[in-house]
Amino acid sequence: MEFLKELWLYLKTRKRYWLIPLIFLLLAMAVLIVATSSSALAPIIYTLF
Template identity: 50%
Template sequence: MDFLRELWAFMRARKKLWLLPLIVMLVVFGGLLVLAKGSAVAPFIYTLF
């Protein structure tokens, strides 16, 4: 819950509320990826992420 509150406050402060639909979509989609994949492998060339 803390996390969601902080994320909301962050988006308001940054005036990035327009990112919200994208985040929801990504969370759903990403959740599926996590479930499908089982393990998370970071890109190995450069840790941009």
């Protein structure tokens, strides 16, 4: 939460809203990579691609 607040403050101050999708895409990818490292989700993700 502290990070999100800080991120929003930064984006607002610097007017770098274009970074929002990029950061969330990268974070989503990171979550995906972490998630796929556990065996339960891996087969589902694998079939998706």
